[in-house]
Amino acid sequence: MALDFKQGISKQITKLNMKTSTFLEENKIKTYIATLENDIRDLKVKAGELGYAMWKAGDFDVARLTPMYEEISTKEKQILEQEQQMREIVAKNQQVLGQTSSEQAPPPTANTITCPKCGAACPSDVNFCKKCGNKLRG
Numbered sequence: 001m002a003l004d005f006k007q008g009i010s011k012q013i014t015k016l017n018m019k020t021s022t023f024l025e026e027n028k029i030k031t032y033i034a035t036l037e038n039d040i041r042d043l044k045v046k047a048g049e050l051g052y053a054m055w056k057a058g059d060f061d062v063a064r065l066t067p068m069y070e071e072i073s074t075k076e077k078q079i080l081e082q083e084q085q086m087r088e089i090v091a092k093n094q095q096v097l098g099q100t101s102s103e104q105a106p107p108p109t110a111n112t113i114t115c116p117k118c119g120a121a122c123p124s125d126v127n128f129c130k131k132c133g134n135k136l137r138g
């Protein structure tokens with residue numbers, strides 16, 4: 001009994017740590033993406049200014065712009081990679097926490113009622129939620 005309790009607590013802590021680390025990891029990626037987006041904006045401004053200056057001088061040389069375009073393209077790919085990584089972290093976390101859509105409570109039927117507290121589908125003839133123990137009637 002005491003062991004079950006301890007195991008329950010450590011499981012909760014694991015979940016909490018998981019949530020926290022996912023949160024930090026997500027924030028780190030979001031910050032990185034924001035940095036990349038800023039870099040891209042700067043590069044576009046610079047490329048635009050250089051392009052205009054060259055055009056104005058009657059000496060438009062696209063070869064001088066290509067490295068900037070390549071850098072922008074590289075950074076765009078990095079953003080996509082970071083976004084993919086973030087999706088993987090979120091999906092992995094949901095798997096560990098048992099929040100995959102397949103495990104969600106089935107929709108209520110005529111013979112079930114949905115617990116207002118935890119959302120579990122319970123038989124309509126029970127007084128307490130089978131999942132969280134919430135009082136369902138009376």
Ligand SMILES: [Zn+2]
Pocket residue numbers: 115116117118119120129130131132133134
């Ligand atoms: Zn419940």
